[in-house]
Amino acid sequence: SAVISQKPSRDICQRGTSLTIQCQVDSQVTMMFWYRQQPGQSLTLIATANQGSEATYESGFVIDKFPISRPNLTFSTLTVSNMSPEDSSIYLCSVDGLAGGELIDEQFFGPGTRLTVL
Amino acid sequence: SQQGEEDPQALSIQEGENATMNCSYKTSINNLQWYRQNSGRGLVHLILIRSNEREKHSGRLRVTLDTSKKSSSLLITASRAADTASYFCATTPLGNTGKLIFGQGTTLQVKP
Numbered sequence: 001s002a003v004i005s006q007k008p009s010r011d012i013c014q015r016g017t018s019l020t021i022q023c024q025v026d027s028q029v030t031m032m033f034w035y036r037q038q039p040g041q042s043l044t045l046i047a048t049a050n051q052g053s054e055a056t057y058e059s060g061f062v063i064d065k066f067p068i069s070r071p072n073l074t075f076s077t078l079t080v081s082n083m084s085p086e087d088s089s090i091y092l093c094s095v096d097g098l099a100g101g102e103l104i105d106e107q108f109f110g111p112g113t114r115l116t117v118l
Numbered sequence: 119s120q121q122g123e124e125d126p127q128a129l130s131i132q133e134g135e136n137a138t139m140n141c142s143y144k145t146s147i148n149n150l151q152w153y154r155q156n157s158g159r160g161l162v163h164l165i166l167i168r169s170n171e172r173e174k175h176s177g178r179l180r181v182t183l184d185t186s187k188k189s190s191s192l193l194i195t196a197s198r199a200a201d202t203a204s205y206f207c208a209t210t211p212l213g214n215t216g217k218l219i220f221g222q223g224t225t226l227q228v229k230p
Contacts, residue, residue, distance in 0.1 A: 031216040042206060042220040070155075090158055096216050105149050105168070105210070107218060111160035 004110035012116045013083055013102055019114045020079045023093035028073035030096055034066070037090040037112075045093050046091075049076040083117045090114050124207060124221040132229050137194040139224040141207035142187075148210040150183060151218070152192050155204045164192075164205075169212075199230045 003026040013019050023032065032049040047055040047068055055068035070076040080087050090112045097106035124141045143148070149168045153161040160202055167174045167183045167190065174181045180193040194201055204225050208218040 017193075033216065033218075035218075037158075042222050043208075043218075045217060048216065076215070083196065085143055092160060094161075094218075106151065106163055106166050107208075107216065109153070109161040 002004070002029060002108055004093065004095060004108060006091075006093060006110040006113050008113060009111065010114040012118060014118055015084055017083055018079055018081045018113060020077050021091055021093075021115075023076045023078070023110055025074045025095055027101065030073070032070060032076045033094045033107075034068060034076070034078045035094060035109075037092065039088065042108075043092065046078070049078075049093075076084045080115065082117075085117045088115055088117045124205075124224045126224060127222065128225045130226075130227040130229065131197055133197060133199055135197055135228075137201070137226055137228070138196050139192045139205050139226070141190045141192070141221045143190075143207075143209045143219070143221070144188065145209075146158065147185075148212055148214070150181075150190050150210075151208045152179075152181060152190075153206045153208060155223075157203075160205070188208040194226075197226075197228045199228050202226060202228045 005024045007022045034046040035043040036046050037043045045058050046061045047057040049055050049068050049070040051070045065081055067079045092109050094107050094109045094113045097104040147169055152164040155161050158182045166174045166197050167181050179193055179196045183190045204222045204223045207221040
């Protein structure tokens, strides 16, 4: 499976500021996704990061709040804008799986970014 | 929106016992995956079962899928303290590529 890293691993931010989270994969992948996990909750898909075009957002998530970039097939960023304490969550990126160069159905996750907004 | 439900929400067992977690979902799926999460860290992929499969094994893990009941179960045999974690099922809705819908998760505690 692909090796996925995220930066930063955690951060504590002030209300009203923005934080950009990076997701790096060690091999080219077709699809990259961003998820949010609020405290004590399950994961919710924020958006699909599309290479070369705008991200596709899920209901309840908007580009102004969560702008996403995907400049190439191995890298994506998620920005959490104008943060409030309600944005305190773990943010995780995921990628579709590759095995021997073939696309597989499994999806793999990065280690997550734990964000606390004061 | 979350379509999956898991039960129990929390499970506490002794080391060596088996742990069974259940997952239900609402719509037709391509496949269902199980993940483990330790202490709010990243998700570790455990196993994937396709909609045309009924049972799958991987080491101490056994997963079943009943598409007629829209449910799946994860059995961990001979549990160890290191199995203590949260377990999530995630489904890929039929016709969707890559998008995962997660269940609410089961928190498993294995006591040494």
